[in-house]
Amino acid sequence: MRFVFDLEGTISFHDEKVSDYLTDMLAFLCERGHEPIFVSSKSIRHMLTLLDKQFHNSKMVGGNGAVICYRGNIEQIVAFSTSMFSKLKELIQLFDATYLVESDWDYAYTGGVYHRVVNDVDPYKLAENHHLEDLSTIWKITILSASNRKEIIEKLRKLNVAVHLIDDGEMIEITPLGLSKWNALRTLGIQKRNYIAFGKDEEDVNVFDFAQYTILIGNNPALVAFADEQLIVDDRIEMKIVESCKRLSERFKLT
Template sequence: MKFVFDLDGTICFKGQPVSQHIINALLEITKGGHEVIFASARPIRDMLPVIDQNLHHYKMIGGNGSIISKDGEIIYTEAFSPNLIDDIKKLIEKYNATYLIDGHWDYAYTGPSDHRILQNVDPNKLAHLVNVEELDPVIKILILTSNDFEQLENEISQLEVFVNKHKNEKILDISPKGINKWRALRGLGVQKNDYIAFGNDSNDIPIFENALYSVMIGDHEDLSQYANDQIVNKDGLEDEIIDRIQDLTKQYKIK
């Protein structure tokens, strides 16, 4: 069976790497013939530091589906069109917005120097901080601050893009329209009802909709409508996640 895991808030927490306890559980199920795929909002660059090096050859979906890695190599990227980037840049200037913009590997950042998101941006210094004009292609945009966040969100949402607002975060997470984790899974040859999904946020809805079985970590009102199961975020959370993984490997046959 294939197991698809979101990262932040699902199997890694507060910006820290996936614990060795969970890593060991994932290694164990792959030894038993199951497959593990990671699917995150992070670009691949920022997924690697929180995943044990022994798992870096696993299939990874980054940028909410805009970039795919297999056997340690990026094999696919989906970028914004140049015209769309120009339109977004105009809105950024109009509303004096700051951002984190990701290219294939490098990134541009104009946000506050103390913004909490920086703890997750290239912590291993694998990339370069560059001017946005040097990024080609652009695969993902985060709007961090603005002088009129609500109006900026409204105007950006009218473009040919997908906008995700993470729970309890005033950040606009923007991807090319039609890009999501499920589309990337299909690009890896994964079929509907051919996997088990673990996630915690609205950007996991597409993979929950098409999963054979889905497990929500924590509590998210929109995601809960698509979840078959829930693990409450409390003391002993990691042990419960591992127990659920092990139970599901026994319940569902290897495909």
Template structure:
């Protein structure tokens, strides 16, 4: 069975690296014959710092499905077309927005150096901040602030993009229309292997709709009717996640040949 894990708010909390206990558990179920992958709103560059070196070659679906890395290499990406990206940037400038654009690995932004979100961008300094005109592919645009934010959001909804609002941070991200985590997983796994997913937010809806078994971390209302079961976010959440992963690993044990 394939296990797919969202990161932030699912197995990674308050921006800190995933606990060694959880990561050890994921490697345990791989030794039992399962496969493990990760799907996040983060670009793949920023997924690696919350994992550890043992997961460098795992399946990484980043930027809500706009990029996929495997075995440390870019397997596929879906950029926002240039004409649309230019239109979006023009609108953002009309609203004096602060925003960050992820390329396949590098990034560009117009934020002041003190913006708190920048502390989460490329903490390993494995990428480069480039100018907007140096971008090769606009994969995801993260809108951190802007004048008349509701009006800005409404204008973005009229465009050919996929939107995700992250209520905890008050930020909006957009990718090209049709981009999502499940579409990226489908492109990677053409045979359509059944999967189990763990998630917590709106960008996990597409996975929950297609999973054989889904586990909601927390109480995000739109996922409740789609989830097979849920785990509360409390001071025992890490132990609860590990117990559930082991239970599902045993329940979906791969057939021995």
């Protein structure tokens, strides 16, 4: 059976690397013939920093479905069209915005050394910071500052893009419309009712909807109705995850 794990807050807590205890659990699943698959809202580059190297060739879905990686290679990316990216660059220039722009692997960052996201951009120096004009296949733009936040948000919402406000608009996240973790999993050959899903975010709803069995980590009302099992986050959460995985590894076979 395939075990699909949403990384952040599910098996990686406080944006720290997956613990040795849970890494051993993932290795146990592999030994039993199961396949761990990892999904995230973050970049593939960031996902690799959270996983032990033995899982770096696993199937991964980053950017809530924008990027697919398998065997260490970027296989597919859902990006802004050239015309849309041009419009977004015009707004960046108009409002003198600072930003973090994510491409398939590399990025463009202008937030300076003191912005709170700087330590999360590329902590292991796996990629390169390019000029915005030198990047292609852009799948996410995060506006870190702008001369007029209210006006840039209004103009962004008139475009055919998804706009998400972080911390009441302190940062503005922009992605292509229609991103879906489930669509990305289908591209990787995952079929309905052919996997077990662990998750916690609203973006996991369609992943839960098509799973054979679902485990909700925490208490997200958007996912409760789709969850077969719910694990409350406390001091025993990792132990409970391991217990669930061992039980489910016996119940379901790889298909």
